[in-house]
Amino acid sequence: MKKSSFKVLLLTAITASSPLMAVSSHFYKPGFYAGLAAGHSYMRSDVKESVFIPALINTNGSGTAKKHGVVGEILGGYRYFFANGFLTGLELGMAVDSNRTEKNLQLDVLRGRSTLKSSFKFMPALVLGKQFSDRWLGFVKLGASINRFKGSHEIYLANRLAASENFKATKAGIMIGVGVEYAFSDKFSTVATLGYENYGNIKQSYKTFTGPAFDKNSGGFKPSYVTTKVGFIYKF
Numbered sequence: 001m002k003k004s005s006f007k008v009l010l011l012t013a014i015t016a017s018s019p020l021m022a023v024s025s026h027f028y029k030p031g032f033y034a035g036l037a038a039g040h041s042y043m044r045s046d047v048k049e050s051v052f053i054p055a056l057i058n059t060n061g062s063g064t065a066k067k068h069g070v071v072g073e074i075l076g077g078y079r080y081f082f083a084n085g086f087l088t089g090l091e092l093g094m095a096v097d098s099n100r101t102e103k104n105l106q107l108d109v110l111r112g113r114s115t116l117k118s119s120f121k122f123m124p125a126l127v128l129g130k131q132f133s134d135r136w137l138g139f140v141k142l143g144a145s146i147n148r149f150k151g152s153h154e155i156y157l158a159n160r161l162a163a164s165e166n167f168k169a170t171k172a173g174i175m176i177g178v179g180v181e182y183a184f185s186d187k188f189s190t191v192a193t194l195g196y197e198n199y200g201n202i203k204q205s206y207k208t209f210t211g212p213a214f215d216k217n218s219g220g221f222k223p224s225y226v227t228t229k230v231g232f233i234y235k236f
Contacts, residue, residue: 037232044224046221049218051155065103069097071227073093114151119150124144125175125177128142136182141179143175145172146171149202150166169204179192189233193227194227
């Protein structure tokens, strides 16, 4: 009897302390989830323009464009909870925002105008977190953001359009996020996140309308985003 009781107690202790066992919680359990979020988006982009027409013009300029807007996101994923309260998971989000940056640059006797906007972006991420109580948990997201940009470069001479380039470009960057979640029930939660995205350089080359065939003009952007979003998720 004593040996049997000791085995039962030992097995119970091992099961309760093992980090590989799923956590027993009324509000958080391993499984799939989906949700919606919306909030504020701040876009910042370094802008560069360069115009080169042999024997005529060789000039460049740079500046920074900033824009505040709104962002909306749909997301879904899977996460697993451990007995010690930690969680890990994978998530995929798709977001759109209203930001459209515009920058005018003086280029010697010319004036440049550059615009940039995101059409949509996909954000796959690894999610790591910790449950602090029955209803509260915190998490971080580490992943990528694959953004479909569209924009334009325009060069003016004496207020007349001398060059124009419209473009579309897909650019992958890094995405980092931190957030908290509060469970209303075992099915519904509300979430708040703070995110950062950086995409590196986006470059284009184009020619002027009236310049020689061997002229060389270029433009570039280096966009980044800071977002704050609040939303809801449904746990399947």
